[in-house]
Amino acid sequence: MSLRNFDAGKGLERLVLMERIRAFEEAARHAAVEEELVLGAIHLSIGQEAVAVGLLESLAREDYITSTHRGHGHTLVKGADPAAMMKELLGREGGCCGGKGGSMHIADFGVGMLGANGVVAANITIAAGAAHGVKLLGGDQVVVCIFGDGAANRGPFLEGINWAGVFDLPILFVCEDNRYSATTRTADMTSGDVGARAGALGLNVTRVDGNDVEEMAAASGEIIARIRAGGKPEFMHARTYRLDGHTYFDPATYRPEGEAERMRAETCPIARQRDLLGAAGIAAERMDAIARAARDEMFAALEAAKAAPWPADDTVFEDVQDVGSPALEAF
């Protein structure tokens, strides 16, 4: 990113959002590791914040997204309340899903976040369908479907993208390529190029540096505007890097020695944005204050979550189904 055309005001807003994601996840990790309050697996997107922020800023609240097991950042940027998210991670009453879903099923339909998913690639056909529904209902929403590099090796990648192409649906597929699928280097298990696959299915493909929030935002803004105007699906391959382990308890020792340290030093999207803003004359103290405010906000969300009670036992029988519901019938 060069300083020409750089809008420092916008750049600061992006920094704020990235710091909020980072702080949310650090608070979540603290809750998991130091306080043992997060019971299930959580997958952190530390190092990948620029993808969520740059990608989603040009969406309206009414637009839809679907996400993955690594979806805290996407959910937060789409507008979910961090305290409700944190309560969900802790399995508490008042969590976005009432404590029934946890991190891997985080969702906030009120802001168009149609769900993270515990099944890799499953969100791809669902997102295509959301766009199909929008088209059938004559709506003007755009759908953004985010999945990992590993997901490109499952069948729904082909079926969902083909579907969107066949029906000309208003959807942007985004491969958030952090180079790893759990403990496996994705390139070792992938034949050919992921973007080329989408290209072969007839979609326009854009390749972006997913750790450059300015480039992410510019590219996403253009693509989403095109989709909104013309309704044709597109594909984005955003290259990023997962700075931490697959889950918070994964030490990620399978990575080549020094790789994570080097990437942290060279490509951390927050550090890069701070450098850019610094070069544009923004004082470091101001940026430090942004980071502190984000931390305060997210640790306050954690405190609120800790203070929340467990969900009432009988909610486990609610929202299964209306007909033949275990809440209504003594089966």
Next chain:
Amino acid sequence: MAVMSYGEAAKLAIAEAMRDDQRVWCVGEDLGRGGVFKQYAGLREEFGPDRISDAPISEAAIMGAAFGAAMVGTRPIVEMRFADFALCATDELINQIAKARFMFGGQSRAPMVIRKPMGMWRSSAAQHSQSLEAWYAHIPGLVVVCPSTPQDNYAMMKAAIACDDPVVYLEHKNIWALEGEVDTAAPGEFGKARLRRQGADVTIVSWSDCANLAESTGATLAERGINAEVIDLVSLWPWDKRAVIESVKKTGRLIVAHESVAVGGFGAEVVASVAQEVAMRVPPRRLGAPRSLVAYAPNLEDQLRVTEEMIARAAQEMMEAEAA
């Protein structure tokens, strides 16, 4: 009342629902030409290609995309062509559709009808003949329907389309042409069994096409002096446990008969549920397919069938066991 076939009855229900509610649409392979069993014949002419939608041969995407479209406010009817092919969309149905409302804390609904034509039909062999209703009854979140008559295929289809839960709708392929009277004013009700024959000697419980067999067995048994009460469950989840229990309290004898494999079948659920509440006069009987595979050759195919004679013999043995 009009006489129509099992297939036409469901089509009429769909057409009426689509006229009433613009959000209802159908999607599946070959629907534009009426569907493989002509269950949609003529609907495209009335409703157009967006609402009677063709689909690529992508079962996972048909199921998953219909679900996504349901989440944003449409009411899809999903055609799986053969129940067997729906297995290609198992994750979408079991892990996504059945669970989303619960996992998301009630934020979403999946008002979908998932049509899966099932059962043995004309030497179709092992991948085009299965009856897997017990699998779906096992999954919390799903409603499971197995209609056996034109009346129920009309009324239950109407109810399924109106339902806000995902309904696995299993029609039997062997009876598309079965004709019967349809009263379009009689509403279908989930969990309400249909009494196909009244009797005081033995209760025969069944569903899907096997319920038709059970009814004709009832007539045969009557000639032999045995009065069977024949209950067609119509829906397996929820199922009319009360009706079955009340009947067995009266008869003291229970036979459950189904086309699907007996082991782990829904018949076991019925027998166990009744056994927990009713002391029966003789041990209950469960008739289903042996745990083998549906074959192509007609004689081999027949080896797996529950027949009228098998049901009748079971009833007679139960009557004699007690007399002895």
